[in-house]
Amino acid sequence: MSETMKAAVLYAPGDLRYEEVKIPELGENDVLVKVTACGVCGSDIPRVLTKGTYHFPTIPGHEFGGVVTELGEKVRKELLGKKVAVIPLIPCRTCKMCETGQFAQCENYDFLGSRNDGGFAEYTRVPEDNVVIVPEDVEEDAVAFLEPLSVALHVVQNCNVKYGSAVAVYGLGAIGIFIAQWAKVFGAKKVFAIDLDEKKVHIAGEMGFADAICSATEDASEIIKEKTNGLGFDYAFEAAGSGVTFNQAIMGLRSSGILGLVGRPAKSLEIKEETFEKILRGQITVKGTWSFEFVSFPHHAWELSLQALQNGSIKTSPIISHRMSLEKTYEAIRIMAERQEFFYKILIKP
Ligand SMILES: [Zn+2]
Ligand SMILES: [Zn+2]
Structure with a gap:
């Protein structure tokens, strides 16, 4: 050699x-x-x-x-x-x-x-x-x-996703799309797969995610509210590392919902007052996961x-x-x- x-x-x-x-x-x-x-x-x-x-x-x-x-x-x-x-x-x-x-x-x-x-x-x-x-x-x-795949599995397991639950994934990079797939494997009934990029959303749709949403052209929070009877989802995963999606994810959660963080931020993020208030009043759990x-x-x-x-x-x-x-x-x-x-x-x- x-x-x-x-x-x-x-x-x-x-x-x-x-x-x-x-x-x-x-x-x-x-x-x-x-x-x-x-x-x-x-x-x-x-x-x-x-x-x-x-x-x-x-x-x-x-x-x-x-x-x-x-x-x-x-x-x-x-x-x-x-x-x-x-x-x-x-x-x-x-x-x-x-x-x-x-x-x-x-x-x-x-x-x-x-x-x-x-x-x-x-x-x-x-x-x-x-x-x-x-x-x-x-x-x-x-x-x-x-x-x-193992990073995504770790996040989903860490947040203890349960059978029959509604899940939203913000950011459909590799880890995001794998989280969405694992959530289904763990028995989630509804998985909202959300991204700004229309092509990624289209691919997610082709992979079987009926609730793939392009947040650049659609109002994700309105769609989700309607499809969860106004309740919001049980689990959210922030896989974009962005302040916008962090705030959206919290606001879309039901009371006592769980937010799993996995996307790494490229800069400091703003947490809006209403988001902070929602974490308090909604008794939201924010869970960090690593590797x-x-x-x-x-x-x-x-x-x-x-x-x-x-x-x-x-x-x-x-x-x-x-x-x-x-x-x-x-x-x-x-x-x-x-x-x-x-x-x-x-x-x-x-
Ligand atoms: Zn990596
Ligand atoms: Zn060691």
Whole structure:
């Protein structure tokens, strides 16, 4: 095998170079993953363009998977040649939060694609414990969706969505559309899928969301009021990170409703007086969620996500808008930052 590979390497904010680098060397518990697909996450835009990573140079990309092509000395032999998804979070496994299995809250974690090299590369070094074997009948590109799928699962589980409930999802990025799908899996009777982008709303409609609403052209709160007999919904999910949708989500909730927050704000948000008042009088619960879970007991979120892909209750392919080569990683990020053309999930295919 050659000693070098191609990768998109970040040297400074705005300075992402497609270049030849050394193939990473493996520790005894690592595997080498030949990346077949890596999703570009909304968080990669500020990471690559403005905020940067924790140190430079770093290879970004944290939504990825591929095929295991090499094993460290102590790794289980059966992993060789397997199709895998990669869990980008590497918890320290020694801090208090790790001791209680709350890896997403680890005080000293490593992360492939921000703190360490990630998936915008031909190969990535991954600890054995961070690969999840993907069954052969799951489509190849789905390996790039296990991360956002598990994030979405975490949000829905954290808010305890119940059978028969009415749910509204504000913001239909990958995580938003997956939250909408999980809500159905958990038995929600009505799922309002709301976005400003008409095309995303159209795709959501084609994916079976009869109550997909384009808030640029329709009055979402009026429609929802009518369809919930004036009561409002039981759960709202804010997956846009915007003040407008935060206020709308709160105002649309029934009394004692639950708002799950998952979208990351790009700037400070205004909470309107009436919204604040509604949280008080309506005794609204606002729940923050972060990252995903991957404890092996009682359920491994990534395994549950794989099962949902296998049985068809969650679909990923309708939201793939672009498949681009590794060389075009910077272009992909610019497409997302500049919003000149329609995009949904952009996959980098090294
Ligand atoms: Zn992400
Ligand atoms: Zn820890």
